Amino acid sequence: MSVGIRHDDLRRRNRAMVLSAVRRAGQPSRTEIAATTGLSHSTISAISSDLIQEGILAESKPSETASLKRGRPQVGLALKPEAAAVVTVVLSLNFLSLAVIDYAGQVIAEEQRRLDTLTMPRNELIGECLAIVRRRLDDPDLDVGSVARIAMGIQGITDSHARTMLWSPITPLTDIPFADILEKEFGIPATMENDCNMMAVALQWRDPHRYRDNFIAILLSHGIGMGLVLKGELFTGTHSSGGEFGHMIHRPGGALCRCGRRGCVEAYAGNYAIWRSAMKMSEDAEPVDVGDADMRALAAKARETDGPEREAYRRAGEALGFGLGSLFALIDPAPVAMVGVSAAAFDLIEPALREAIAQTAGGQHSNSISFDTEPNELPLIREGCAMRALTFVDQEIFASGVQARSGAGKNVA
Amino acid sequence: MSVGIRHDDLRRRNRAMVLSAVRRAGQPSRTEIAATTGLSHSTISAISSDLIQEGILAESKPSETASLKRGRPQVGLALKPEAAAVVTVVLSLNFLSLAVIDYAGQVIAEEQRRLDTLTMPRNELIGECLAIVRRRLDDPDLDVGSVARIAMGIQGITDSHARTMLWSPITPLTDIPFADILEKEFGIPATMENDCNMMAVALQWRDPHRYRDNFIAILLSHGIGMGLVLKGELFTGTHSSGGEFGHMIHRPGGALCRCGRRGCVEAYAGNYAIWRSAMKMSEDAEPVDVGDADMRALAAKARETDGPEREAYRRAGEALGFGLGSLFALIDPAPVAMVGVSAAAFDLIEPALREAIAQTAGGQHSNSISFDTEPNELPLIREGCAMRALTFVDQEIFASGVQARSGAGKNVA
DNA sequence: AGGCTTTTTTTCGAGCCTCGAAAAAATACT
DNA sequence: AGTATTTTTTCGAGGCTCGAAAAAAAGCCT
Numbered sequence: 067m068s069v070g071i072r073h074d075d076l077r078r079r080n081r082a083m084v085l086s087a088v089r090r091a092g093q094p095s096r097t098e099i100a101a102t103t104g105l106s107h108s109t110i111s112a113i114s115s116d117l118i119q120e121g122i123l124a125e126s127k128p129s130e131t132a133s134l135k136r137g138r139p140q141v142g143l144a145l146k147p148e149a150a151a152v153v154t155v156v157l158s159l160n161f162l163s164l165a166v167i168d169y170a171g172q173v174i175a176e177e178q179r180r181l182d183t184l185t186m187p188r189n190e191l192i193g194e195c196l197a198i199v200r201r202r203l204d205d206p207d208l209d210v211g212s213v214a215r216i217a218m219g220i221q222g223i224t225d226s227h228a229r230t231m232l233w234s235p236i237t238p239l240t241d242i243p244f245a246d247i248l249e250k251e252f253g254i255p256a257t258m259e260n261d262c263n264m265m266a267v268a269l270q271w272r273d274p275h276r277y278r279d280n281f282i283a284i285l286l287s288h289g290i291g292m293g294l295v296l297k298g299e300l301f302t303g304t305h306s307s308g309g310e311f312g313h314m315i316h317r318p319g320g321a322l323c324r325c326g327r328r329g330c331v332e333a334y335a336g337n338y339a340i341w342r343s344a345m346k347m348s349e350d351a352e353p354v355d356v357g358d359a360d361m362r363a364l365a366a367k368a369r370e371t372d373g374p375e376r377e378a379y380r381r382a383g384e385a386l387g388f389g390l391g392s393l394f395a396l397i398d399p400a401p402v403a404m405v406g407v408s409a410a411a412f413d414l415i416e417p418a419l420r421e422a423i424a425q426t427a428g429g430q431h432s433n434s435i436s437f438d439t440e441p442n443e444l445p446l447i448r449e450g451c452a453m454r455a456l457t458f459v460d461q462e463i464f465a466s467g468v469q470a471r472s473g474a475g476k477n478v479a
Numbered sequence: 480m481s482v483g484i485r486h487d488d489l490r491r492r493n494r495a496m497v498l499s500a501v502r503r504a505g506q507p508s509r510t511e512i513a514a515t516t517g518l519s520h521s522t523i524s525a526i527s528s529d530l531i532q533e534g535i536l537a538e539s540k541p542s543e544t545a546s547l548k549r550g551r552p553q554v555g556l557a558l559k560p561e562a563a564a565v566v567t568v569v570l571s572l573n574f575l576s577l578a579v580i581d582y583a584g585q586v587i588a589e590e591q592r593r594l595d596t597l598t599m600p601r602n603e604l605i606g607e608c609l610a611i612v613r614r615r616l617d618d619p620d621l622d623v624g625s626v627a628r629i630a631m632g633i634q635g636i637t638d639s640h641a642r643t644m645l646w647s648p649i650t651p652l653t654d655i656p657f658a659d660i661l662e663k664e665f666g667i668p669a670t671m672e673n674d675c676n677m678m679a680v681a682l683q684w685r686d687p688h689r690y691r692d693n694f695i696a697i698l699l700s701h702g703i704g705m706g707l708v709l710k711g712e713l714f715t716g717t718h719s720s721g722g723e724f725g726h727m728i729h730r731p732g733g734a735l736c737r738c739g740r741r742g743c744v745e746a747y748a749g750n751y752a753i754w755r756s757a758m759k760m761s762e763d764a765e766p767v768d769v770g771d772a773d774m775r776a777l778a779a780k781a782r783e784t785d786g787p788e789r790e791a792y793r794r795a796g797e798a799l800g801f802g803l804g805s806l807f808a809l810i811d812p813a814p815v816a817m818v819g820v821s822a823a824a825f826d827l828i829e830p831a832l833r834e835a836i837a838q839t840a841g842g843q844h845s846n847s848i849s850f851d852t853e854p855n856e857l858p859l860i861r862e863g864c865a866m867r868a869l870t871f872v873d874q875e876i877f878a879s880g881v882q883a884r885s886g887a888g889k890n891v892a
Numbered sequence: 893a894g895g896c897t898t899t900t901t902t903t904c905g906a907g908c909c910t911c912g913a914a915a916a917a918a919t920a921c922t
Numbered sequence: 923a924g925t926a927t928t929t930t931t932t933c934g935a936g937g938c939t940c941g942a943a944a945a946a947a948a949g950c951c952t
Contacts, residue, residue, distance in 0.1 A: 070496045070516040073939040076484055076909060083483045097929060103483040106911050111931055137928025138918040226811075280717040296717065303811035304693040304709065313840035314805035317731065318797070325840050384731070392727035392805060398639075398716035427726035427738050486910040489938060510900060519940050524902055550899025551947040 082465035084113050095140030122149045122464050145170045152455035155218040159236045164198045167452045183236045216256040217455035219264045219447045224307045228257040260307035264450025266293030280400040286408035290332040316385045321349035334385030343378035358407045365411035383418030391426025402437050409439040495878035508553030535562045535877050558583045565868035568631040572649045577611045580865045596649040629669040630868035632677045632860045637720045641670040673720035677863025679706030693813040699821035703745040729798045734762035747798030756791035771820045778824035796831030804839025812848050822852040
């Protein structure tokens with residue numbers, strides 16, 4: 067089954083450990099790296115000396131705080147920004163955004179574009195995505211040769227290998243192999259990631275204290291999505307990106323969901339569902355798009371008077387609560403981050419949510435389950451894509467040593 | 480975060496690979512092992528020569544089928560039965576069973592006992608478990624020194640490290656650290672495993688073709704349990720054994736569940752729930768124990784006439800179907816094995832189950848989801864415990880080389 | 893029967909890798 | 923300026939895997 071460890075894998079893995087330690091810690095000294103990896107000082111010394119020679123790491127001036135101690139001061143190691151670059155492409159409803167990010171994680175270029183994703187034919191949609199990347203790669207200011215990875219993120223379902231968009235609410239089109247398309251066009255390795263998974267990855271980097279080994283990111287937007295990290299690893303389905311929390315069944319045969327089925331959590335907690343309920347429309351009413359501004363107005367009204375608007379949020383909370391309860395029955399409770407427009411209305415959702423979750427087996431100690439909110443999902447998705455792409459470069463390219471790098475490598479003797 | 484690879488880990492890991500390959504394949508030749516592990520012939524030769532010298536493996540006579548080919552015949556390597564032994568203890572409702580299993584996986588001794596688990600005080604329950612083990616270890620026919628691991632399985636929730644029984648339907652007692660108790664008493668490393676997880680492990684070994692990377696084992700008995708294998712690995716919760724499929728919410732505020740809450744899948748599909756429904760009792764009626772014979776009679780009656788009995792099974796199927804639908808939304812569909820008394824009544828359950836699952840997002844291709852049934856759970860649980868314990872011996876004891884083994888080692892120079 | 897072919901297994905030297913100890917480097921303290 | 927302290931590098935030892943070649947153990951062929 068799983069394959070044995072060859073002798074050359076050893077160095078590769080330990081180089082990867084060092085890179086990972088540096089990316090996580092920022093500017094760790096060799097001694098710190100030795101401590102976190104458990105490898106000997108001599109090994110760290112050898113590996114970091116190689117990595118510096120190859121132009122992947124650079125020594126940074128000793129941190130000023132260290133001056134208090136006696137002894138030889140530690141010298142920090144940092145990722146060399148010019149060692150490589152990655153490109154992120156995020157496709158969401160009527161909106162396409164791109165960023166170029168250096169190896170140290172800084173944004174060095176970006177571009178955004180509105181487009182009518184719902185009605186675009188297949189060729190045009192793909193064409194726009196390729197064009198925005200090409201424009202940036204053609205930029206003479208950019209060292210094109212150093213772009214080592216493209217990570218595309220999309221709202222919707224992708225396959226478990228992160229290569230193909232299987233289905234998305236932003237377009238009627240299905241099964242677009244974006245990763246293959248990008249790779250063929252630009253000759254740069256690419257992935258097609260699920261938006262909520264990338265949100266989770268970003269949270270892990272933003273707040274590793276709170277979001278480390280086990281947590282849940284839930285997107286409360288038009289639809290309901292989820293990114294799940296268990297035991298420090300992104301959880302995906304066996305075939306698709308999985309984690310379709312929004313389509314767990316809340317009430318069998320219940321309200322009509324955007325997916326065409328009935329009773330999904332989303333059919334009670336998605337923006338369209340809250341809107342439909344607040345407007346006292348039938349649960350069978352066809353889902354409609356609701357703008358962010360309208361949702362904010364709805365939330366304001368719900369806060370003001372105890373009418374159908376407030377009841378709509380209450381029902382959304384109930385659906386989310388029972389859904390989370392079922393999820394917690396499977397994985398045990400974990401911290402939750404609520405992301406998206408309706409996360410700004412979490413005050414309206416939370417009471418019913420907690421009440422519902424307390425009625426479930428998974429929510430036994432519902433008070434100890436903590437929620438955090440973040441109304442803006444796009445920056446998170448981009449950050450997640452960036453970190454995904456960068457760690458790929460760390461683990462799969464730079465860890466392997468001997469690779470022809472055109473960008474920063476040219477200065478090396 | 481994760482730790483670097485030391486030089487000495489290399490050998491350990493590769494020895495573990497070889498042992499795993501031999502356990503999986505039965506009597507593979509060195510050449511076959513080299514092929515499956517990807518290691519070189521020289522390495523396999525060196526490692527297997529060590530393992531033979533240490534009394535862990537033994538050469539077996541060349542297989543007769545190979546005689547057709549030219550060339551030097553392959554010589555098979557097999558696990559040496561005397562290299563070690565493990566003990567399994569399975570505790571279920573009013574029933575305690577033990578088995579001693581040799582390193583090659585053959586049962587070499589067993590004992591079973593009835594006891595009144597529901598009313599036994601804490602000390603007695605623990606005492607019975609210790610006593611049954613002690614009796615076997617005191618057996619003069621048994622080479623006690625070679626017992627390298629005890630795996631205990633219990634119906635109920637265990638912690639994610641497989642050390643403590645947190646809760647079980649077979650006793651009102653909670654939080655019994657059986658693993659620690661056994662270790663302290665006998666000085667042999669022990670674990671406390673969840674029954675459904677062990678069913679899943681056993682299926683993986685019984686039919687690796689069907690149950691390999693992704694599958695689900697569901698226990699249809701008094702309660703509803705689940706063991707889940709994803710990407711080849713047993714899935715557990717973050718704190719508990721997790722996978723409490725039976726307590727996902729089917730109908731918010733619905734029928735009374737044994738767990739005291741309402742609307743759980745189990746409150747519709749557990750034996751007591753089917754019985755309650757067939758007897759036209761209220762959904763609020765307190766759950767009662769139903770014997771296996773009674774359940775078989777109920778199933779027979781349901782097959783005979785289209786009355787409340789058949790309807791009860793239909794409702795059970797519906798609950799299981801919507802529950803599976805929600806589960807599949809999270810992990811994507813996978814093969815399912817139905818285990819336990821009510822698996823023998825799966826013909827009564829299946830139609831409604833398929834109908835329900837077809838109404839869910841996860842069950843889009845409900846016809847392609849395949850079900851298998853196995854009415855007897857106890858043998859599976861024992862097998863799972865045995866394989867768990869044996870692979871522990873492979874990976875954690877024998878893989879590390881230099882260890883003082885009393886049993887088979889004494890013949891080594 | 894004896895030599896030849898084929899396949900499996902072992903042997904042997906080369907090349908890496910990590911480790912521990914000791915040396916070197918760089919700073920604060922006295 | 924010398925000493926103590928801490929970090930980093932150097933160096934030799936020991937292990938591990940690998941590839942190539944040799945050895946072993948059959949069947950095949952004349």
